[in-house]
Amino acid sequence: MRIRVMEIGVGAFLLAGMVALLMLALNVSGLNLERKNTYKVYARFENIGGLTERSKVTMSGVLIGQVSDIRLDQDALQALVEMEIHEEVDFLSIDSSASILTAGLLGEKYIGVVVGAEEEYLQDGDFFEDTQSALVLEDLIGKFLFNEVSE
Amino acid sequence: MLDLVARLGHKGLKKLEAFGSAGVILMQALVARPQPFTMLPLVVKQIHFVGVLSLIIIVVSGLFIGMVLGLQGYTILVDYGSEQAVGQMVALSLVRELAPVVTALLFAGRAGSALTAEIGLMKATEQLSSLEMIGVDPLRRIIAPRFWAGFICLPVLATIFSLVGIMGGALVGIDWLGIYEGSFWSNMQNSVDFREDILNGLIKAVVFGFVVTWIAVFQGYDCVPTSEGISDATTKTVVYSSLSVLALDFVLTALMFGDL
Amino acid sequence: MDSFEDVIIDIQNLSFARGERAIYNNVDIQVPRGKITAIMGPSGTGKTTLLKLIGGQLKPDQGSILVAGKDIPRLGRRELFDMRARMGMLFQSGALFTDISVYENVAFPLRVHTDLSEEMIRDVVLMKLHAVGLRGARDLMPSELSGGMARRVALARAIALDPEIVMYDEPFAGQDPIAMGVLVNLIRRLNRALGHTSIIVSHDIQETLGIADYIYLISDAEVIARGTPEEIANTSSQKVRQFIDGLPDGPVPFHFPAGDYQSELLQDS
Ligand SMILES: Nc1ncnc2c1ncn2[C@@H]1O[C@H](COP(=O)(O)OP(=O)(O)OP(=O)(O)O)[C@@H](O)[C@H]1O
């Protein structure tokens, strides 16, 4: 009988551990178990600032995908960013622009997409033609000073 | 002067030798024909002792640490008007660092020392010898189940610690300090990544479980079988495992988050 | 020197030292099969050590220890554990497993080495406990036993598997005269009825002389006398007489090796 109680206790203990892990996954990290189908699009940037893998890709502030890879494009000497866009977002026109933005003043970097006017849409493997690099604070300050001086 | 160097060298060799024999003992205990039918009930019994009975202390400490983090985080972040980031701060510090480390330290004090004392006492009262004479290998019968139990329990305890701590932080942040609930959780969910943070924290706990239990069973098995010997071994268990946990935590953090 | 027709344990040229101190110095000991052999000697001469050497828990510095034809110090781990299943040992301290009950202690070797059903195990355990007079104590935990009771439970455990060789390290210590008589009878009966080979370490001269078929007297890392109880009892050797008659003064040292007593007392520390 005592053995039985112990076994139940141990079983409950291990179960509690698993439930805790599940709750951490779902409620704390917001893990989405159903893996969304995505398609890949690319963009070249002069400067990606602090953008990293798994940074968000948003449109009007709504999450539509994430950055899946960042490489250096040796031919263009620019950063090549690969994004996975959710499948249901299939209305990004080929003249859409992608810019690297900052959440808040010092927050994380993310990519904001603004849709253009064309009727044709970006497919798997296509590139954003219109891109806007990250704002680099030093550059801004540099420009500002330069303007002051030249005036 | 030369004498000092020689003594140091001697001490170093001794430590190295102890490390080697600890490795050998672990190998002998674990690398064996698995006997699930005799092993499983023994492991269950040990999980009861080192895991289930440590649950209370883990839950209570987790709750308080989470609450303190919530309070401290709030007083700092409120100056920058970003108090909704409290959730993110509480969750990240718990999941990445505090849960594995504090759980391992508590575990070393609560379960590790008990393991050492128990095995040491078995040695002193010749129970290990008499097992051997009955034809049962104490490494497999006594050491192996305790080792597995510790190895399994620490990640479980650390996970529970994380969860309880975050709930404690939420209790303080949302219910007492009035942070808006929606931004508390969404900030947390946006910044905590399952693989990067939660799984890495879990890996830390697994490594700590391995190290702490290894130290505990080895100190017990290797102790001088007298009352002083056992008390000495128990102290060593707590000291060595705490130091190893803290040092290893740095190494693991550097590997996981440091981009080294 | 007698020689036995059938030797089960044959120890040749055994030397063993603890640090600087030689416990055994080139010793030969033969144990006849199916007989009761007693090992006697002053406290601290290494009787327990001898049993541990036979059981393979200690390795000799030199010499061979053949048990049923196998050289114990040179056996591999597996073979050694198989060999030990054929031996039973009553530890001087009892060494019961403190986390399980008396019943489970006695059942332990049976569970490990046999596939007996639960009922069979129960029968054997109760039989062995009954033999040492502790059938009623089966549900107690070892911590609830007196020293003498614990030793009897340990004896029941040592003989649970009916091993070929049983080694008793001071089975009579701490027993009242009645229990002592019962144990003497039990050991004799096990030996006569089942043909066990028994090795007894004991200080009780009378009991040992009464029960043993052959006696070794060990002192100062050597065998100082060997023979049947009659030969030992009638020996004229001074050393042996002193031990048998329990005289404090004589050639056998009562003290652990030490410097001169008086000069040590007079020494300024
Ligand atoms: N673990 C050990 N380390 C060092 N020396 C030991 C150890 N165990 C025993 N000894 C020494 O070995 C000698 C023999 O010990 P042993 O236990 O065999 O004696 P014994 O003949 O059984 O004595 P007793 O009749 O008192 O039980 C003792 O003098 C003791 O000092």
Ligand SMILES: [Mg+2]
């Ligand atoms: Mg002894």
